[in-house]
Amino acid sequence: MGTLPYPFSPFPATKTHQIFHPKTPPFPFPKTHQRSSRAKHHKLQTSKFGNFLHLRPESKPQSLNLDLPLWAPHDRSPLDVVIIGAGPAGLRLAEQVSGRGIRVCCVDPFPLSSWPNNYGVWVDEFESLKLETCLDKTWPMACVHINDNKTKYLDRPYGRVNRERLKMELLQRCVSNGVKFHKAMVWEIEHQEFDSFVVCDDGNRVKASLVVDASGFGSNFVKYDKPRNHGYQIAHGVLAEVEGHPFDLDKMVLMDWRDSHLGNEPYLRDGNSKLPTFLYAMPFDSNLVFLEETSLVGRPVLCYMEVKKRMVARLRHLGIRVKRVLEDEKCLIPMGGPLPKIPQSVMAMGGNSGVVHPSTGYMLARTMGLASVLAEAIVEGLGSTRMVRGRPLYHRVWNGLWPMERRCEREFYSFGMETLLKLDLNGTRRFFDAFFDLKPHYWHGFLSSRLTIGEIVLLSLSLFGHASAPSKVDIVTKCPVPLLKMMGNLALETI
Ligand SMILES: Cc1cc2nc3c(=O)[nH]c(=O)nc-3n(C[C@H](O)[C@H](O)[C@H](O)COP(=O)(O)OP(=O)(O)OC[C@H]3O[C@@H](n4cnc5c(N)ncnc54)[C@H](O)[C@@H]3O)c2cc1C
Numbered sequence: 069m070g071t072l073p074y075p076f077s078p079f080p081a082t083k084t085h086q087i088f089h090p091k092t093p094p095f096p097f098p099k100t101h102q103r104s105s106r107a108k109h110h111k112l113q114t115s116k117f118g119n120f121l122h123l124r125p126e127s128k129p130q131s132l133n134l135d136l137p138l139w140a141p142h143d144r145s146p147l148d149v150v151i152i153g154a155g156p157a158g159l160r161l162a163e164q165v166s167g168r169g170i171r172v173c174c175v176d177p178f179p180l181s182s183w184p185n186n187y188g189v190w191v192d193e194f195e196s197l198k199l200e201t202c203l204d205k206t207w208p209m210a211c212v213h214i215n216d217n218k219t220k221y222l223d224r225p226y227g228r229v230n231r232e233r234l235k236m237e238l239l240q241r242c243v244s245n246g247v248k249f250h251k252a253m254v255w256e257i258e259h260q261e262f263d264s265f266v267v268c269d270d271g272n273r274v275k276a277s278l279v280v281d282a283s284g285f286g287s288n289f290v291k292y293d294k295p296r297n298h299g300y301q302i303a304h305g306v307l308a309e310v311e312g313h314p315f316d317l318d319k320m321v322l323m324d325w326r327d328s329h330l331g332n333e334p335y336l337r338d339g340n341s342k343l344p345t346f347l348y349a350m351p352f353d354s355n356l357v358f359l360e361e362t363s364l365v366g367r368p369v370l371c372y373m374e375v376k377k378r379m380v381a382r383l384r385h386l387g388i389r390v391k392r393v394l395e396d397e398k399c400l401i402p403m404g405g406p407l408p409k410i411p412q413s414v415m416a417m418g419g420n421s422g423v424v425h426p427s428t429g430y431m432l433a434r435t436m437g438l439a440s441v442l443a444e445a446i447v448e449g450l451g452s453t454r455m456v457r458g459r460p461l462y463h464r465v466w467n468g469l470w471p472m473e474r475r476c477e478r479e480f481y482s483f484g485m486e487t488l489l490k491l492d493l494n495g496t497r498r499f500f501d502a503f504f505d506l507k508p509h510y511w512h513g514f515l516s517s518r519l520t521i522g523e524i525v526l527l528s529l530s531l532f533g534h535a536s537a538p539s540k541v542d543i544v545t546k547c548p549v550p551l552l553k554m555m556g557n558l559a560l561e562t563i
Pocket residue numbers: 069070072084085152153154155156157158175176177178183185186187188189252253254255282283284285397398399400401417418419420429430431432433
């Protein structure tokens with residue numbers, strides 16, 4: 069992947085996300101004789117700095133091995149849809165649309181490079197999409213440490229996505245459906261009344277009836293007509309070889325809100341009390357674990373170095389000594405905020421389309437599911453029997469992805485984010501304490517964005533019922549402003 073423009077990034081000089089490619093699973097280590105000398109070197113570094121931040125990730129970018137049918141500039145056969153980006157959103161949409169007989173070209177500079185992010189999903193989400201074979205590790209339970217004295221055990225299996233397998237699966241389906249690929253970066257999009265052209269950095273112009281931008285959070289192609297007041301999730305993650313760790317191998321740690329590691333760090337403790345971070349951990353075996361210190365949502369975004377310092381203090385306190393970093397990732401996800409302008413001449417899918425869960429930052433499973441909804445809307449427009457193009461097509465596809473009801477549901481999820489933004493560490497703990505006491509139907513449904521508006525209202529009432537007295541005070545004192553904001557947005561949506 070190339071360096072992408074990241075217009076809203078608080079780190080102008082950084083990439084959308086750093087790319088440290090994985091090898092999954094098993095996680096092959098370099099040869100043993102290399103390991104011993106490296107390990108010695110790392111030991112020196114860890115003891116000198118007392119942390120792991122100076123360890124460089126060892127895995128190198130991998131490329132998938134598949135013959136992709138390439139789009140040829142002299143090819144005169146018309147295309148229906150050009151999709152920008154071969155990330156999860158772009159490939160899933162390409163697969164779904166082409167499977168319905170639509171002619172698709174997917175443009176990405178590196179369509180065969182493996183995806184950089186470490187994706188986690190609830191197993192039932194991938195089962196319902198029939199993608200469970202693309203999970204490489206599952207945990208029968210997840211747990212949430214509310215504080216030193218209270219842990220919640222969640223009876224809902226969680227899985228780690230095998231990025232290579234999922235990408236390969238989608239690519240193979242695309243190939244057998246006749247999708248063409250063009251290896252280039254899109255620079256701009258030009259629109260005519262019934263067609264659009266994507267202009268690429270290699271000088272080629274690819275013409276189609278519809279352009280879908282699936283180029284991720286850093287996209288410049290999608291327009292907004294409201295101020296972009298996103299919240300931001302920021303996290304630092306490492307897949308690490310460790311000397312040992314305290315986690316049960318049959319449970320992943322969804323959130324660890326404990327702060328006893330900050331006992332000797334008054335400055336960090338103070339910051340964490342106001343803008344808390346938690347640890348997310350996937351233990352693969354007794355020496356291999358994915359660890360991620362995460363700020364659930366902040367506005368403005370929490371400083372990345374602060375996140376890393378808290379992680380160092382936490383791992384030290386947990387007695388986790390990192391021997392080697394195999395991969396690392398910087399996660400920066402814009403959450404909530406307004407939807408893109410609806411409709412507009414470019415369709416959006418994935419990170420830039422508003423489908424990220426406003427309260428959690430999760431998106432993968434939802435995008436996999438919504439791709440078929442968008443594909444249906446595209447087929448209704450471009451299918452052979454009724455050829456709808458230009459403005460009526462844009463109207464149809466945007467409203468297909470974002471019908472009024474889904475927009476209103478999103479306002480409720482964004483209300484969740486606005487509420488979380490107002491909570492300090494103790495408020496956040498009380499919130500999740502009550503949240504995970506809800507009936508599974510509600511908390512599962514909320515986290516997977518599958519509740520109707522009526523159910524979200526019932527969830528809110530039930531949450532209030534389960535809340536402790538101080539939490540009720542939080543709700544009564546901190547929710548009115550977000551509530552009014554939500555009502556305003558709902559009114560605007562429905563006008
Ligand atoms: C570090 C990290 C971890 C995450 N973890 C999870 C998780 O555990 N679970 C979850 O549900 N969600 C997670 N997310 C959120 C979300 O699922 C991911 O960001 C996801 O990768 C978004 O998919 P996408 O296809 O929209 O964009 P991307 O994955 O960013 O893919 C965009 C593609 O577009 C291409 N591209 C970009 N610009 C251009 C251009 N101009 N021309 C042509 N091609 C272009 C890129 O090369 C890339 O291939 C995570 C996000 C991050 C950043």
